[in-house]
Amino acid sequence: MKIGYRTIKTAIGTPIAIWITQTLGVANFVSAGILTILCIQPSRKLSVLSAWDRFFACVLAILFSYVFFKLFGYSPIVIGFMLMAFIPVLVYFNITQGIGTSVVIILNIYGQKMITLPFLTDQFIIIVVGVGVGLLMNLYMPNLERKMRTLQVKLENNFRLILHEIATLIEDPDHEWDRKELEEVNRILRRAGNLVGIDKENHLLRDEHPYADYFSMRGRQFVLLQTMIPLVETLPRHDEISVQIADFFERLSTAVHPGNTADKFLEELKDLKRQFRREDLPANQEEFETRSNLFQLLHEIEDYLIIKSKFKKSDIKAKQSKKRQTGPA
Known part of the structure; x- marks a missing residue:
């Protein structure tokens, strides 16, 4: 069985992202590995576009989480209503590739059941490291x-x-x-x-x-x-x-x-x-x-x-x- 280059880059990038965030003492450091997996793309152009889409979507996810959880509390029903409002916004801005990564951030905030500045800083670090490592992994592309x-x-x-x-x-x-x-x-x-x-x-x-x-x-x-x-x-x-x-x-x-x-x-x-x-x-x-x-x-x-x-x-x-x-x- 032949192992593809995307599999190899995923196998290398995921532990690197987790190691960086874990070393920095970030909460939910495993999420950085998930973001890296989602950011591995088949071409450099897609990688750059995807990185921007995912970063912007994650920032929006933090803003939506802050508003919805502060106003309506931490409940699975609130998550459902939030996604009904959040996903159309991503479609409007044409950044639907960021749905998966942004949901990871939303669930991290939901699991914490509190929004503090240090925790939001941790989420921002997860976004930067996860998306950034994925982008760096995609700088290498095989010669076709x-x-x-x-x-x-x-x-x-x-x-x-x-x-x-x-x-x-x-x-x-x-x-x-x-x-x-x-x-x-x-x-x-x-x-x-x-x-x-x-x-x-x-x-x-x-x-x-x-x-x-x-x-x-x-x-x-x-x-x-x-x-x-x-x-x-x-x-x-x-x-x-x-x-x-x-x-x-x-x-x-x-x-x-x-x-x-x-x-x-x-x-x-x-x-x-x-x-x-x-x-x-x-x-x-x-x-x-x-x-x-x-x-x-x-x-x-x-x-x-x-x-x-x-x-x-x-x-x-x-x-x-x-x-x-x-x-x-």
Whole structure:
């Protein structure tokens, strides 16, 4: 069984918070550990926002406790009525994350059955230590670079397989394909989106993310791949253009990588389109529908390549530019 980093931080932070408050002689020192547990968050941004929400909510809890217990006494019924008034206030200020921690403070005051300045000082120390230790624990976040790189590799492998299967379907319409790669790509994109979101929140001062645009680009390409499959299934068995398109897809499947050679394939696609236009006009309805689907397929693959071309500077042009600068080898 794998132990997560949040579990480790909770296991470290909780006893530290309890030790600090116990050393300071604070009443209800165990509550500092509870507050630390509640403050452990999956990202730095959430941690900072959560720390503020919980601190503000706890301060409000002290004020509400003072008013309600002073006016109506110490009774479970009073706690119920207090929460009915207190929780809507937290919702109004949009600090609902502080409900759990603030209730801990309310119950501490209720258990004491008296409100004195030294006791309120103890509660304030519990809040500062509990929330503060949780915030400090969340300053460390694991590097997600390796996980995102792994997902990138898996995603590109599945793109290669999908393009290869499309090429095979064009050559052999009877080819059986379970299409498990499509579901795998969906799963990878969802997982990547979650990781990118968390990693963004772990880097509070960084505006751009190296993988956010990449996975977004692949997501748009994947939509187009899914659109191509029904078109491919309608192509004729024996057609010169279809054979060339199948070869085009096969070569494209070997060129899926983080770099950008899309411009090269866009030029080849222009040649295919010119050849397509030189073909004889369709003689019947079936040929017309086939020709229409073929033209739509060329349009979809062009959009697929344009998306990649806009995402990253062409590696082909970069090599040509470098070669001109350095001269012949």
